[in-house]
Amino acid sequence: MRAALMYAAGDVRVERVADPVLKESTDALVRITAACICGSDLHHYHALPASAGPVRMGHEFIGVVEETGADVASVRPGDLVVAPFAYSDGTCEFCRAGLQTSCLHGGFWARDGVDGGQGEAARVPLADGTLVKLPVGPDDALIPSLLTLSDVLGTGHHAAVRGGVRRGSTVTVVGDGAVGLLAVLASKRLGAEQIVLMGRHTARTDLGRAFGATDVVAERGAEGVERVRELTGGGSAVVIEAVGLRPAYEQAYGVVRPGGTISRVGAPQYEEAPIGFGSLFGHNITLTGGPAPARAYIDTLLPDVMEGRIEPGRVFDRGVDLGGTPEGYRAMDAREALKVLVRP
């Protein structure tokens, strides 16, 4: 089959790789019909050293089950399924607690001999715990929205849930990428009253307004902090950090209200950062978040997508075939595209 490989920063190619085969009785083989490029893939696109490549890419996909191992019971050949960005057994204590990204036997796509989502097919480990059957066909108009259940919608939802967003909340979202915009949508869905979106790409912040943002702040740094503190009457009780870079985290603790919560879902591209008296401790700021258990949220969010109450698929503003994946990366990196749908 063909799949995207990243050889080094800025160097993505689509090449022939080994066809996946069943290895464990809990595996399924899935022919991928829709995948996409994630903002977090761009971290590799900026920094992957040639010595670490080539690596498989992609962790969001929908596809048709082609074959299942003897112990797979929940899906069968012919089913259309969506895969969350982490596979998980569905039975360990963390899965049962709804934290599938810490599954004792799970893992992430495109690592450790597991296929990526940007390819024609994938072996899915722990298929029963991982895959969710979709009640539509592979060419349904809802596919873009359903594909966001793999990651970005669940991640935006996780940010809001962990931040404690509820009816009447004031929320500030740092970052106007797909996750930031879907954190706006998720906050709105949970009843937030004021949603401040920090971003400066008008096409994106316009979509943010459509998703529920009540205010847009284009300024950054001290000016951005001042503007948000003004708009929120002294700071935002909930701040969602949807970027993963240190300046976004600094922005977050700059705008949070005493006693408030910063919920991070942008995979941090830093290890150390301020958490002392002057940043978090002095005013009892809570820092939370992490990789979203997207699998847990599919059940919660699927009905709203199916019934058209939310349209998260609007984050896709470009589509390519598998061969167009390198161009998709270039367009997202250049901020010409917000999020690119790949149809293998």
Added chain:
Amino acid sequence: MRAALMYAAGDVRVERVADPVLKESTDALVRITAACICGSDLHHYHALPASAGPVRMGHEFIGVVEETGADVASVRPGDLVVAPFAYSDGTCEFCRAGLQTSCLHGGFWARDGVDGGQGEAARVPLADGTLVKLPVGPDDALIPSLLTLSDVLGTGHHAAVRGGVRRGSTVTVVGDGAVGLLAVLASKRLGAEQIVLMGRHTARTDLGRAFGATDVVAERGAEGVERVRELTGGGSAVVIEAVGLRPAYEQAYGVVRPGGTISRVGAPQYEEAPIGFGSLFGHNITLTGGPAPARAYIDTLLPDVMEGRIEPGRVFDRGVDLGGTPEGYRAMDAREALKVLVRP
């Protein structure tokens, strides 16, 4: 009057200072009858540069009201009162929300021209919001336990509350100082089932056991982490960090369970520390805590102290008069004393 002054690290003296007088109509003057030395005072004792001294010290006290400003309504001359470690107006939005340490008009003792607790008397700003009348006399046997309402009991309680401790919780407490031990007591009071205390001073950990610790881990570093993970079957859902030094924080994220919470109440003596994928983010660890709104907790905890259901005053293992304050610092710094009561 006389008060303790710290001239530089290791140099505490008791000297004559100006008698406090009422400055604002919301002030009260309090003659201090019981005060104490806090683990956080030792940070100054280790590091205060001579160029920054002399500074007043102490932020925990009980005393008798001697005079009140015209606008003070809740206490009157002759009342025995306890002061929390921050003064606060009791009326701003943060006070109303129970976060008096972020009061818009409040502050901390021994700063900005406000007296410290280690002295014969103090001007108390915002007396109505700050002071709580005690239903005993100044020589009551309960005074040591009541004095812990100023800080260490409220701080231990805050750690447990912010950590989400409830019936059946597993909690690990890093640090066997007075705050750590009272975090054990507070966790037990809230129904924790397993309480692991990390500390290696037997006299202290024995008191920790009396307060409710079910396990004591004397090891530190990787060995301590391994021992706690073993005792808790894979990590502690709640970890209370009651020290404020970076190794204690590192210990905390080493022993926390995926999806768990680290609650910090030791004033951090560092600003930057790890919070990325490998420490907090990867397993959705929540970091919370800050200066305890001790004022808010006095109402909650006072009945249990009055009725003898808890005996937090057991953390005091030495008493001095005001002149003995420098010796009290020395003894606490040398770990000869756990916590020193000062009777001016």
